[in-house]
Amino acid sequence: MDWALNLERIVLSLLRPMEDVLPLSVAPTMPFVAHDFGQTFSKSSDALRRIRADIVAGKLQPGQKLSFKFLVTCYDMGTSPLREALCQLAGQGMVELESQRGFRVAPVSRADLEDVIAMRAHAEIYAAGLSITRGNDAWRRNLGDASLAFTLVAAKAGDQRPIDERWEEIHRRFHFALIGACGSPTLLQFCKQISHRYDRYRRIAIPVQAVMAGPAQDHREITQAALSGNSKQAQSLLRRHIDDMAGVVLERYHRGAWMPKD
Amino acid sequence: MDWALNLERIVLSLLRPMEDVLPLSVAPTMPFVAHDFGQTFSKSSDALRRIRADIVAGKLQPGQKLSFKFLVTCYDMGTSPLREALCQLAGQGMVELESQRGFRVAPVSRADLEDVIAMRAHAEIYAAGLSITRGNDAWRRNLGDASLAFTLVAAKAGDQRPIDERWEEIHRRFHFALIGACGSPTLLQFCKQISHRYDRYRRIAIPVQAVMAGPAQDHREITQAALSGNSKQAQSLLRRHIDDMAGVVLERYHRGAWMPKD
DNA sequence: TGGCAGCGCAATTTCGAAAATCCATCGCTG
DNA sequence: CAGCGATGGATTTTCGAAATTGCGCTGCCA
Known part of the structure; x- marks a missing residue:
């Protein structure tokens, strides 16, 4: 087995994000990175990734209220992409949505x-x-x-x-x-x-x-x-x-x- | 078995929508209905239900482009609730989202x-x-x-x-x-x-x-x-x-x- | 003093327009 | 004539503000 070649392949594969699942980062995804891997990113998808990562990491705590005022300053974007991201996360059971009363991080139990x-x-x-x-x-x-x-x-x-x-x-x-x-x-x-x-x-x-x-x-x-x-x-x-x-x-x-x- | 009582219970249960799964209707949900059953409805959730119903019924055909111009006139609401609904449907595999290129009904294969x-x-x-x-x-x-x-x-x-x-x-x-x-x-x-x-x-x-x-x-x-x-x-x-x-x-x-x- | 209606504030939700992006077409160049 | 880059129109995406809704407070009444 060619050890060096093997390692190189592994390292390369680690550098490539695993489509929409892996990029867990609080920093916004760089546009050129997105383009390089044949996938365009929008503010919405960035918001989705970042918020999910922060929930998984515990930075946004279970049950925590997610007001738009807070989110807009935190993630530095308008309400539209944030709302979009939260909706998708609600569908995945990561946040809860109570109609007309906003979002909160899904509680733990x-x-x-x-x-x-x-x-x-x-x-x-x-x-x-x-x-x-x-x-x-x-x-x-x-x-x-x-x-x-x-x-x-x-x-x-x-x-x-x-x-x-x-x-x-x-x-x-x-x-x-x-x-x-x-x-x-x-x-x-x-x-x-x-x-x-x-x-x-x-x-x-x-x-x-x-x-x-x-x-x-x-x-x-x-x-x-x-x-x-x-x-x-x-x-x-x-x-x-x-x-x-x-x-x-x-x-x-x-x-x-x-x-x-x- | 009390036949009449039984029937009555069944009929009543049929009239009550099964939370968010069943209301498959193209007409917007009546506000009073929503309130009566302890669930507030927004335009977004209406959009979700109606679009999903229309996809399931085949009124919106597999692969069909869902431009906002079309949707806004069809469902008589702004882009925000429509976008929200489409995002959730994308998460459920009912529509496909290609970043910066809009939505389309999930194709069949x-x-x-x-x-x-x-x-x-x-x-x-x-x-x-x-x-x-x-x-x-x-x-x-x-x-x-x-x-x-x-x-x-x-x-x-x-x-x-x-x-x-x-x-x-x-x-x-x-x-x-x-x-x-x-x-x-x-x-x-x-x-x-x-x-x-x-x-x-x-x-x-x-x-x-x-x-x-x-x-x-x-x-x-x-x-x-x-x-x-x-x-x-x-x-x-x-x-x-x-x-x-x-x-x-x-x-x-x-x-x-x-x-x-x- | 307890309860309830009305009022005002804060937050969510929605809208309409601005910004960014894509696609097709056209013109230029080799 | 084929290939490539620029331009214009259409569409998506995002923003900021208006409208709607929920919530707490105050004041009135029993």
């Missing part, structure tokens, strides 16, 4: 967390099964790269660095590389949306990288099973991986339940 | 149809299983009512009346009564969205009620299995029901594939 965990597990495991059955060589290569990339950034035990956007992106890339060949755009979109909701819980419950050291090993095992076409084993490993993480998140949620903020 | 069918079947059957396990008496009563209501409006064989909004609403009400106790808001919302997409295909493929006479019997059998708590049997009946219908839709689609319109 044990019931919602359990719902999110159950749906994410079911959808992602199902998609993984399809993907492993249907995946071709390009998919296998991409999965290998994503897994390796995650290994490279994975924390050592005891690492107290906070989880940041880069870590999130690489982590997310692995999970979507795994299910990317499932063949169903609808299922993929559902997985994207539910994972954003899940990530918010995980991100608030597990702010530092230390706890996420174990998953690197999980990812490698899942990758191995997936690449060898053993979909049953990959699915059960994935289920264990998701359950383990969900257990930690649930337990932490139960202890220090986050309060809505007004 | 065999691949999309197969995706929609597969996802609808998987999600709805899964939800039905959960619902039957978790449902309480209120759920059973509601399911019985919905099934009976559908029986009452179901067509006799050879009925050439076109499928209208009322038929759609009662049909939809049955399917959601079945899965209503699944316990997962997220899963329910997914089922709602995917069913709208599926309904569009079915509605264009099967414009008259005649073909939909068989399903009434299916519904009764499914209800019976569900009410007796036999989730496995209900699921397999539901699967057969969905597969049968999907087969007809697919076959008709294949014969007379609808062309995009500009």
Whole structure:
């Protein structure tokens, strides 16, 4: 295996944003970046990405009122693109819309967390099964790269660095590389949306990288099973991986339940 | 069983719109209706409902360009609420948004149809299983009512009346009564969205009620299995029901594939 | 003192116009 | 004559202000 070439491909793939899912950044997307990758960005889509990222990162807290006065000064744009973004986020369950009374960040609750965990597990495991059955060589290569990339950034035990956007992106890339060949755009979109909701819980419950050291090993095992076409084993490993993480998140949620903020 | 009281309850339940899913009407929702049922409506939500209904009914054809000039005159409102509605519909896969190039009705294709069918079947059957396990008496009563209501409006064989909004609403009400106790808001919302997409295909493929006479019997059998708590049997009946219908839709689609319109 | 109607402020929602972008056409150049 | 860049019109996108709605306060009345 040509190590240098391999690394280069991985690095390049990390630089390229994963269409509309990954760019989690608070800074506005640069126009030239958008154009370079064949996708035009508007203020609306920027608003969508930035607000979602800030919700997932916990900068906008669960239950927080999102007044337009506040948003206009925060994100430096008119109400129209903001409203558009909030509407889409409402459809994804990231914000709540009460007619004539504005928007607020979707509150957190044990019931919602359990719902999110159950749906994410079911959808992602199902998609993984399809993907492993249907995946071709390009998919296998991409999965290998994503897994390796995650290994490279994975924390050592005891690492107290906070989880940041880069870590999130690489982590997310692995999970979507795994299910990317499932063949169903609808299922993929559902997985994207539910994972954003899940990530918010995980991100608030597990702010530092230390706890996420174990998953690197999980990812490698899942990758191995997936690449060898053993979909049953990959699915059960994935289920264990998701359950383990969900257990930690649930337990932490139960202890220090986050309060809505007004 | 008190027949008159039963009928009255069913009729009443039919008059009440099923929150945001059912009101499929081209006329704007009356304000007093909105207030009466504890939900305020805005022009945006009206636009959402009306446009979605028109897409499902085929009045807005697959692939059709949705220019604001056209929409503003059609729906008699400004661009803001229309834009908001279109954004949400884009998130639900009913319209496509190409940045800076406007909106168009989501095109139809065999691949999309197969995706929609597969996802609808998987999600709805899964939800039905959960619902039957978790449902309480209120759920059973509601399911019985919905099934009976559908029986009452179901067509006799050879009925050439076109499928209208009322038929759609009662049909939809049955399917959601079945899965209503699944316990997962997220899963329910997914089922709602995917069913709208599926309904569009079915509605264009099967414009008259005649073909939909068989399903009434299916519904009764499914209800019976569900009410007796036999989730496995209900699921397999539901699967057969969905597969049968999907087969007809697919076959008709294949014969007379609808062309995009500009 | 408790309750309710009316009033005024603040916030959302909607509109109409300005700005930015795209597309087709035309003219120029090699 | 083909290819490329500029120009004009049409459309989308965004903004700022008007209109509408909700909410809290005050004052009146029982």
